Amino acid sequence: MLVRKVASDRDRAAFARLFDALMPRVKAYVLRLGADDASAEEVAQEVMLLMWRKADSFDPARAAVTTWIFTIARNKRIDLLRRERRPAVDPDDPALLPDAPPAADQLVEQANSEERLRTAMRGLPPEQARLIAMAFFEDRSHSAIAAATNLPLGTVKSRIRLAIERLRRSIPD
Amino acid sequence: MPVLQPTHHPADEHLLDYAAGAASEGLALLLATHLTLCPECRRKAAAMEQLGGTLIEELPPAAIAADARERCLALLDAPEPAAESRSAVTAVTNPVSAAPLLPRALRDRVGGDIDTLRWSPVLRGVDQALLVEGPGGARTRLMRIRAGHAVPQHTHRGTEFVCVLAGGFSDLSGHFGRGDVAVSDESVDHQPTADADGDCICLAVTEAPVRLTGRFWRLLNPFVRF
Numbered sequence: 001m002l003v004r005k006v007a008s009d010r011d012r013a014a015f016a017r018l019f020d021a022l023m024p025r026v027k028a029y030v031l032r033l034g035a036d037d038a039s040a041e042e043v044a045q046e047v048m049l050l051m052w053r054k055a056d057s058f059d060p061a062r063a064a065v066t067t068w069i070f071t072i073a074r075n076k077r078i079d080l081l082r083r084e085r086r087p088a089v090d091p092d093d094p095a096l097l098p099d100a101p102p103a104a105d106q107l108v109e110q111a112n113s114e115e116r117l118r119t120a121m122r123g124l125p126p127e128q129a130r131l132i133a134m135a136f137f138e139d140r141s142h143s144a145i146a147a148a149t150n151l152p153l154g155t156v157k158s159r160i161r162l163a164i165e166r167l168r169r170s171i172p173d
Numbered sequence: 174m175p176v177l178q179p180t181h182h183p184a185d186e187h188l189l190d191y192a193a194g195a196a197s198e199g200l201a202l203l204l205a206t207h208l209t210l211c212p213e214c215r216r217k218a219a220a221m222e223q224l225g226g227t228l229i230e231e232l233p234p235a236a237i238a239a240d241a242r243e244r245c246l247a248l249l250d251a252p253e254p255a256a257e258s259r260s261a262v263t264a265v266t267n268p269v270s271a272a273p274l275l276p277r278a279l280r281d282r283v284g285g286d287i288d289t290l291r292w293s294p295v296l297r298g299v300d301q302a303l304l305v306e307g308p309g310g311a312r313t314r315l316m317r318i319r320a321g322h323a324v325p326q327h328t329h330r331g332t333e334f335v336c337v338l339a340g341g342f343s344d345l346s347g348h349f350g351r352g353d354v355a356v357s358d359e360s361v362d363h364q365p366t367a368d369a370d371g372d373c374i375c376l377a378v379t380e381a382p383v384r385l386t387g388r389f390w391r392l393l394n395p396f397v398r399f
Binding site for chain 2: 019028048093
């Protein structure tokens with residue numbers, strides 16, 4: 001586990017491999033959201049530095065590496081480019097209402113869920129996949145999507161709900 | 174004492190706005206609050222974030238500067254900037270109890286738990302503490318409705334989101350307790366009434382100022398910024 005090596009051994013070679021795999025994709029994500037090349041490079045580099053500093057907060061039982069990096073990149077972009085604070089859930093918050101611990105077989109299933117989610121995403125009807133992509137890559141809330149596509153708000157909501165329902169059925173709870 | 178899970182939840186499209194990073198700052202604060210108190214929606218939001226991860230993985234990689242990796246490696250040992258970002262945690266000035274009323278996202282915003290807040294009166298029996306002001310009259314604030322008091326009858330110019338933190342209130346659509354989220358749009362004309370047995374404290378996010386509709390309160394619309 002590369003992130004584990006970064007966290008526990010401060011392993012630079014492991015970090016460099018993560019950098020090579022993730023930096024170009026994080027930059028691509030920020031570019032897709034409309035940043036210019038220099039800003040996208042800056043945000044992506046900040047994300048890589050946070051990956052180094054926060055490696056010990058990564059919990060493989062909770063999320064895949066790409067999911068973890070996505071949340072860091074999303075928050076960093078909001079922070080640096082939208083100039084807003086990104087409120088987040090703190091998993092160690094004493095106010096948190098805890099979830100029932102996942103059963104052992106669910107953890108095994110979790111390991112395969114990335115591939116299943118990808119397959120389910122490819123199988124979405126194009127009109128649903130498009131709205132999901134707009135939410136993630138165009139910084140548009142569902143009401144802004146309705147305005148941009150000239151679709152009735154109710155149609156946008158029902159398409160999003162159908163897509164989420166379908167994707168959720170593909171992965172373990 | 175068993176802690177009850179919320180029964181009124183935000184819709185999938187709201188959780189998607191949050192997970193994708195497209196929600197406004199105020200709405201993201203409200204949803205982070207609900208998610209802290211709702212394991213069910215937390216699982217949903219986590220699945221949506223997982224979707225974000227797979228979408229990033231599928232993007233064609235962008236060209237990066239030739240020396241990007243070298244520069245980044247050189248920065249690894251640099252001391253962490255003191256105020257790393259705007260997201261950096263606000264210094265929590267008041268000690269927080271073992272069972273804080275406010276979730277972390279809100280404590281970071283107000284600098285402590287509920288006793289840190291400075292309330293200002295809005296109407297009889299109703300106080301508020303403003304947290305975020307957005308464009309077009311959008312506001313995020315904590316509201317305190319005294320036990321048994323009602324918020325004047327009102328409708329909405331945009332969508333209003335309310336998440337209960339303490340006590341509870343009722344309106345035509347039911348009863349709302351800790352963690353519950355009520356979403357009201359232009360079509361909802363309601364008069365939320367706090368439970369009789371204690372003050373109701375909630376986080377409210379409004380896209381635009383609400384419009385008072387009761388016979389008496391309507392006259393106050395030009396004067397009360399509520």
